[in-house]
Amino acid sequence: MTRRVIPLLSLLGLLAGLLVVGATGRSQAAHHEQCRPDGLYRTPGVAVPYCDIYDTEGRERMSSARRVIGYFTGWRHGKNGQPAYLVNNVPWNKLTHINYAFAHVGPDNEVSVGTTNPNNPATGMEWPTVPGAEMDPSLPFKGHFNLLNKFKKQHPDVKTLISVGGWAETGGYLDDNGDRVASGGFYSMTTNANNSVNTAGINTFADSVVSFLRTYGFDGVDIDYEYPTSMKDAGNPLDWNIANPRRAGLMRSYVELMKTLREKLDAASATDGRYYMLTVAAPSSGYLLRGMEHFQVFQYLDYINIMSYDLHGAWNEFVGPNAALYDDGNDAELKHWNVYDTPQYGGIGYLNTDWAAHYFRGGVQAGRINIGLPYYTRGWRNVTGGTNGLWGEAVGSECPNGLATCGDGARGIDNIWHDIEDGTEVGAGSNPMWHAKNLERGIAGSYLRSYGLDPDNDPEDRLTGTYARHYDTTLVAPWLWNNDKKVFLSTEDEQSLATKVEYVVDTGLGGVMFWELAGDFAWDDGRGEYFMGSTLTTRLYDSFRTATPYNTRRANRTMPYDTLDVRFELTGFALGDNNYPISPKLRITNNSQQTLPGGTEIQFDYPTAAPANMAQQSGWSLSVISSDHTGPNRGGLKGDFHRVALRLPNWQTLAPGQSTEVQLTYYLPISGPANYTVSSGGRTYAVQQDLGRQTAGGTPTNTTTPTSTTATTTATTTTTPPPVCHAPAWDRTEVYTAGDTVSHKSHAWRAKWWTQGEEPGTTDEWGVWEDLGPC
Structure with missing residues (x-):
């Protein structure tokens, strides 16, 4: 832009x-x-310098109209004999943000990247023979952090964030020897054994994050906590013994963690005169999100990076795309669990990027949502059924630790980015996209031995058969199919990426993030093969650079000018598998100075990621008065919101300071609700809780025109006359x-x-x- x-x-x-x-x-x-994004929490008593990175529309100032966020991993340092991907290899002029993966929660509850020593890639390692990777001698630390600061001086528009956690280090950490220590990590830092909030642990962690950012020059922190959900056996199986007993308190503690981080980062921002960002990597699976209540942490976040990948993988036998954009009504896993044929679900499939984006749209404007792209593959071997493997089955027996059953994950030459457990390769079909490109062209690759493969002696490590590329236009998903070996590798490539770029622009989303930079590809004439490059990243940036600005408003309707201090809170979520149907209580608290009479109408939006069948169980009047989408979601959801009208019973008033509750029921998880209005005495108000953007005089300015043209409206929305x-x-x-x-x-x-x-x-x-x- x-x-x-x-x-x-x-x-x-x-x-x-x-x-x-x-x-x-x-x-x-x-x-x-005037620069605060719509709906972002205000830390009391702190003059937060929002205008440091946001413009007067609350839109992030960047070199591109949409975000291009790349994860840089610390372990591709080359000192282990594998090809190196260093900071000087990053296409700095094609990115808006870089997330360094990973820091972890130390045993003292402080953020850490381990002990500084010459073997620490973050702060101690050096690469004296690599041109461009020379250290900046003015900095007191070395390693990747030194180079990130060095290159950022040349590219000041690129923001750098430290990402904390990840799959391996959510519930523990990797010590200086590379051994995993099951310390509890996020689980025990946030939540005590009795499921209460670990306030001391959270404060210690948040204080250490502020110090870490100041020490190493990062612009913010990205929390990659996998996962604060009440669903049993979620996340890394190695963490289950710590996480499962704490499931009841994880989401409550997650909210407190985000609030504390936001307040301490805001205070540091005011002191330092520079704005510190807070973001998260969020799951995209409807199963995981069902146990995360209504994802009530939006108000504390600058934006959300959706991990809209790993939607299918060898942890089970259902062969499908890693990161499909849309549902096609044929997802084998969803069919197995009878999702499509359960009437309450409305035929909605929830294992795709579009569903996840609409889920999060329920609580936050599109511009604070970034979809995730995988620069790596997932895959199976010995696949039976399906069409060229798609929606087939591959039942495995050599399962990773903690899994009693699993899929038959691809191995050998089809799994060069493999993990090792107990000295054995974990089958997952995990490869960088540059290796997948070589397989497609029948090139074995000169790098196989550096990843531990032995083509001379192990048949699994040899190139055999033909890898034919296939593409499904409904799913927006490419894959490779080796009919000789019955190997299916789900990929991401130029065609799928182009369609996802159009999707981001058309829906007003903030941009994309991808895992990981070292997976991108380019053709290397000297090597005669594909290798690490920046083809996909360049296409992303060049497409977004001149795109229209992203959407900065949460509501797709004109919101009332005046506000009322009425608070809404969803409470009483059942845990884990007991939370179906989803039946929380909506607690309404009147913090205003006027009594709400019987018949007061409350309206709110909830996302079309759930069907338009919300109901109440408390004798109130509730109706879904408009819907931007109805029916199955094959090929994508057509709009953002359902609008609900809820009336206070005629016999009930709500005086100042009083609360009341109504039990709701819905069948797929929702975020939000949002865009509340309260109509009483012939006037309609927005609510202060929604944290709408304010003028200097304190009046909301969140007035946008509805973008959907597909709504079926059965009632009109009352708005306040201009003041x-x-x-x-x-x-x-x-x-x-x-x-x-x-x-x-x-x-x-x-x-x-x-x-x-x-x-x-x-x-x-x-x-x-x-x-x-x-x-």
Whole structure:
């Protein structure tokens, strides 16, 4: 995205305005409020410098219109005899963010990357013979962290985040010898053995994160906690003995972890004068999300990276795509569990990227959602049935630790990025995309022995048969099928990536993240084979660079101008497999100064990732009054929201300070709900809990036009008449600075920067005055 050039006089005025904020008595907090993303939590009493990275629409400032986030892994350092992928190999000019994987939770509950020593790739290792990987001698640490800071000086627009956790280090950590220590990690740091919140552990961790960011120069932290769900046996089997007894308290503790991190990062941001980001890697499986209540941590996050991959893999026998964009109504795993034929599910398949994106859209604007792309394969061998392997079956016997049953994961030359357990290869069909490209072209690859393969003596390690590429346009999923070996490898390539780019742009999403940078490919003429490169990343960035800006508003409707302090909370979720149907209680607390009479109407949105059959079990009146999508989701969900109308019983009032509850029932997990309105006494209000964007005077500005044209509406939404113009009238002689509001010609206006004598309404959309609407 091309950045707008501010005229020199306006730029000087903006700088002057920032300098005189204190002198004029206008708060710095009011100035930065104009940059706060819609729905992002405000830490009380802290002037958070949102404008450090966000513009006045609450949109992240980047070199591209959409995010391109690459995970850089610390273990591809080359000192183990395998090909190296170092910081100098990163295509810095084709990325907006880099996530370093991984740090972990240490035994003292502090974030850590291990002891600094010459063998520590993060802080101690050096590569003196590699051109471009020379250390920056001005820094007190070496390793990847040194090089990240060195290259960031050349590419200051690229933000770097430390990612904490991951599959192997959520419930423990890898020590300096590479041995796994089952310390409890996130599970015990956040949650005590009695399922209460471990407040001391969380505070220790959050304080250490702030110190870590300051020490190593990162722009934020990405929490990759796999997984704070109540579903039994979720996450790494090596963690089950610690995680399973704590399932009842994990989500409650997860919320406290995110709130604490947000508040401590905000305080550090205000002190340091630079904004620190908080993001998460979130699961995409409907099964895992069912045990994460309604994912009520949105308000604390800058954005969510959806792990919309590993949707099928050799942990079970169902052969399918790693990261399909859409459902096709034929998912073998969902058919096995009778999902399509269960009427309450509405024919919705939930193992695809589109379903996951719509799930998260229920609680946050599209621009704070990034879908995940895999730069690696998943695969099986000895596949039976299906069409060229797709939706076939592969039952295995050599299962990873903790699994009694599993699929028959591909091995040998079909599994070069393999893990080792108890000295044995774990079959998973895991390969970088550059190796998959070589298999497709019948090239064995000169690098096989560096990954422990022995083609001369082991038949599994030899190139045999033909790997034919196949593609399903409904799923948006490519794969390789070796009919001789009955091997199925799910891939990601140029065609599927192009369609996913279109999807991100068309739906207003924030962008993509991918795992991992070392899996990308390029053709190497000198080697005569595909090897590590940046083909996919370059295509992503070049496609997004000039795309339309992402969506910054949560509501697809015009929200009321006035707000009411009424709080809504979903509580009482049953745990694990007992949570079907999903039947929490919606607790409504009136924190306002006016009594809500019987018949008060409450409306809210919930995502189309769940069918339009929400009901109540408390004798209230509830109806789904509009739906952006109904029926199965083959080929994708057509819109974002269902709109619900809920009425307080006529005999019940809700006085200031009082609470009441209504039990809801729905059948697939939802995030949110969001975009609440309360209608009483002929007026309709938004609610303060939704944290809508504010003007300096404190009025919501979240007014967007509905984007869906497929809604079937059975009732109309009542909105508040425009309020009177409370802001002072514009004065040509007055000096205004960023955040000041005025009224002029029956509209409210907000200054974006310093100005004097520029009449509101006479400048274009890029001018100093932002039109807040009629008043």
